[in-house]
Amino acid sequence: MTELGRGQDVSLETARRFSVAPMIDWTDRHCRYLHRLLTRRGLLFTEMITTGAVIHGDTERHLRFDPAEQPVALQLGGSDPADLAAATRQGDLYGYDEINLNVGCPSDRVQSGKFGACLMAEPDLVAECVRAMRSATDKPVTVKCRIGIDDQDIEESLDRFADKMAEAGVAALYVHARKAWLQGLSPKENRTIPPLNYPRVYRLRQRLAPLPMMINGGIETFEQIDEHLQHMDGVMLGRAAYHNPMMLAEVDQRLFGDEPSTLTxxxxxxxxxxxxxxxxxxxxxxxxxxxxxxxxxxxxxxxxxxxxxxxxxxxxxxxxxxxxxxxxxxxxxxxxxxxx
Structure with missing residues (x-):
């Protein structure tokens, strides 16, 4: 990559102020290369990659990336602590800046493999997974989750889940401010139908401070980003950033104080x-x-x-x-x- 878009030597904590969400079939290495041309400061994520793909599949194809993409986080999907530790070790070898565990994807395929959003119902298991991942790397281990699933009480259950993550030593949480309905809604519907509840995420962040916490879900404009940053450590955008990538060319100026981009x-x-x-x-x-x-x-x-x-x-x-x-x-x- 030319100096046009090479990632800045920015701390991970600073980069988390703005991140592009992991999106299956979308945020592959070609996508991330483009996004890095546009923002030199934000944090980029891989697609969710299952532990089986890393351990038993074509590891090089799944994990290779251009160093100029950094800072970049690897998102893993799985629920077996030993497998997650093994996949984390592989991610560490490839030089990822952060290893993230997916506890938010609502797809049927993910549920059948017992990972993703269904793990919101098993905080003890997720905590065990986080500890196993931390034992396999010196890089930060983080979790991306929902505010709850199905009929869970999002006040009590989200606090219990987040407390378990904090006790396990998670470095940061990325919280999608919607429930996931695992019965009755498709993955696409789960991105839009369950109502957004930003105040619940704000309260969680306030209660667990100084644990870094980023908010995700339904964020599309810089005005919305500015509002969320009054309450959160960072924001994560998904489809808005993917479908309108030129907005990323404004990120470094608006959110990191750089000079206005002259990129054409x-x-x-x-x-x-x-x-x-x-x-x-x-x-x-x-x-x-x-x-x-x-x-x-x-x-x-x-x-x-x-x-x-x-x-x-x-x-x-x-x-x-x-x-x-x-x-x-x-x-x-x-x-x-x-x-x-």
């Missing part, structure tokens, strides 16, 4: 073209990179055609970085036409 769309596309050129030599298909770039031109003349070119042309046999440059040229030409 052309510079981003050119950097991604260089990245793609190198990745294609290793067998990566262009569409695996292009799919994360669809929102870069949002709000600009020609944005629809930009997305179409990246969606269609990047899938063609032997597609190369020229696809990115073609998409850019369409936006630039439309901008010139509007200006004239």
């Amino acid at each position: 769309l052309a510079e981003i596309i050119e950097a991604m073209a260089d990245y793609a050129e190198a990745q294609l030599q290793t067998g990566t298909r262009l569409n695996n990179i292009a799919r994360h770039m669809l929102g870069l031109a949002n709000g600009r003349p020609g944005a629809r055609q930009f997305r179409q070119i990246l969606s269609v042309d990047a899938c063609k046999p032997k597609a190369g970085p020229e696809v990115f440059m073609h998409a850019l040229s369409v936006v630039e030409e439309r901008a010139e036409a509007v200006a004239s």
Whole structure:
């Protein structure tokens, strides 16, 4: 990665002020490379990777990343303490800055494997997992959770869960301010239907201070971010950051006090073209990179055609970085036409 987007030498505690959430099938290493071009300060997360994939699968494919992505956290999914310790050791070897345990994903596949949000009902087991992970690394071990599941009383059960995490030595908590309904709602519905309860997360953070705590769920604007930072140590954005990646170019100025970004769309596309050129030599298909770039031109003349070119042309046999440059040229030409 060029100096254009290389991650700053920023402390993990500072980076947690803004993070991009782990999202299955989305926040892979190509996505994180793009996001790091846009923010040099925030904390990036991998997708959730199961312990089985790390221990028994293609470890190199799952865990490799460009050091320029740092600071970057590895999120693991699992519920067996020994397996989580083994996967944590692997993450430590690859140089991740933080190891995070997923206790928030509500998908059926995750439930059947007894990990994710269903673990909110087993705080003692999760605490054992955290202790096992901590024994395997000197890096911070953190947990991402919901405020509760199903019919749990979110006052009593969330306090009990968080207290167990603190006793186990968790370094920080990331709390999605919604319950997960494991029966009756799909994973997609679980992202929108259960009501947000930010005040409950604020109270938890106040009670457990100084344990660092970040809030997640339904956050889309910098105005909302500013409000949450009055109460929390950091904010975590998911789909808003993914679908509108250019908002990340404002993060370093608005949240970390840097000078305003001078980054242009052309510079981003050119950097991604260089990245793609190198990745294609290793067998990566262009569409695996292009799919994360669809929102870069949002709000600009020609944005629809930009997305179409990246969606269609990047899938063609032997597609190369020229696809990115073609998409850019369409936006630039439309901008010139509007200006004239």
